[in-house]
Amino acid sequence: MMVRAKSAARIGIGGPVGSGKTALIERLIPVLTASGLDLAVVTNDLVTREDAERIRRSGLIDPARVGAVEAGACPHTVIREDPTMNIVAGDEMEARFPGLQLIIYESGGDNLASTFSLDLVDWWMFVIDVAGGDDIPRKRGPGVLRCDLLVVNKTDLAPFVGVDLDRMLDEARNVRAGKPVLATNCRTGAGIDAVAAAIDAAVLFRT
Ligand SMILES: Nc1nc2c(ncn2[C@@H]2O[C@H](COP(=O)(O)OP(=O)(O)OP(=O)(O)O)[C@@H](O)[C@H]2O)c(=O)[nH]1
């Protein structure tokens, strides 16, 4: 795990369209900020700045600390193949806010093959959701297998979509061979503290 001595740690959040990546960021911001962390967010969308504008409007963070990259193509091209635009957006944040400790990158919603380049981030998580189906972990997509932390979101929806949450989590842990899996409900905030603690432990060494 790389920690930049003088610059901000960079983490990625990827996952399928609508799994709750932005919702997770909105939940994480107050928890991480309360722990004294100096942070910024860079969102990626296809041809808009929707997610950045949503976070700027949220009142959770200084809008100047939210950057946007328009991928213009499949989201993974700018988080994996050529992350230059995202690296530059992060560098701009660091120049604007000396003392910045953490930059959170949200990938545009993508498919199960989506992964982050380690040229861009030090650590990344992949967010899937219960409503996407309990067979998603079994499909062993690279995003699910390779991420540093797998987040299974929308646990509140399990009873409505016929998903056995415990089994889904067990299968996720099995295919990941011991790498961490956490469950969240971004509606209520359940599970968010554990995700924040994992970020702390992984890239900030503060826990
Ligand atoms: N019931 C429930 N809904 C959720 C939860 N998390 C997010 N949502 C809803 O799911 C929808 C998609 O959430 P987003 O946070 O926009 O998802 P995203 O992954 O950022 O979406 P893209 O960036 O478009 O790929 C929204 O309507 C959220 O309110 C959750 O834990 N439970």
Ligand SMILES: [Mg+2]
């Ligand atoms: Mg989003």
